[in-house]
Amino acid sequence: MNRRTTRALAVALTLVSGATLAGCSTDSTPELKVSGAFMPQPVADMAGGFLTITNDGDTADKLTSVTSPIADDVTIHETKNQKMQEVKSFDIPAHGELKLERGGNHIMLMGLKVQPKQGENVSIELHFEKADPITVDLPVEAATHNPKQH
Structure with a gap:
């Protein structure tokens, strides 16, 4: 190979490498929104919270924690074989959803x-691996409220 050919190959490889890296770049962030949020009126010093997180973005995310001033x-928690256990996170797939529901x-x-x-709202803040936190007001519903039964 002569010098001109070597230089042309080096330029071509640089351009191809740059295009490949640019194509792999993931600057997109998850596009999360919350719907169907509620809390059944508590009958003791604990309560459940239920909602759906929809991700319209091209990037998956994880719900990593939840906080509340109350x-x-x-x-x-996840429920498997009718037993609940605490988990570190829940996956929220790109163009998918995470449903947190009774049962x-x-x-x-x-x-x-x-x-x-019942009739009040409880504020919670959802924390994610990638997306900014989202504050959600959970309407307090009747203790027996279950939207899946409607």
Whole structure:
């Protein structure tokens, strides 16, 4: 190879490498929105929180934690074989959703500092691996409320 050919190959490889890297770049962020949020009126010092998180973005994310000013401890739980256990996170797929619902995966608020009543709202903040936190007001519904039955 002569010098001109070597130089042309080097330029071509640089251009191809740059195009490949640019194509792999993931500057997109998850596009999250929350719907169907509610909390059944608590009957003790703990309560469940339920909602759906929809991700319209091209990037997956994870729900990593939840906080609330009305509870000493807020955790996320999965339900498997009718047993619930705390988990570190829930996946929210790109162009998908995460459903937190009665009888399934859910939020647990423990050590309630107040007893919210039906018709009130409880504020929670959802924390994610990639997206900014989202503050959600959970309407307090009747203790037996279950949208899946409607």
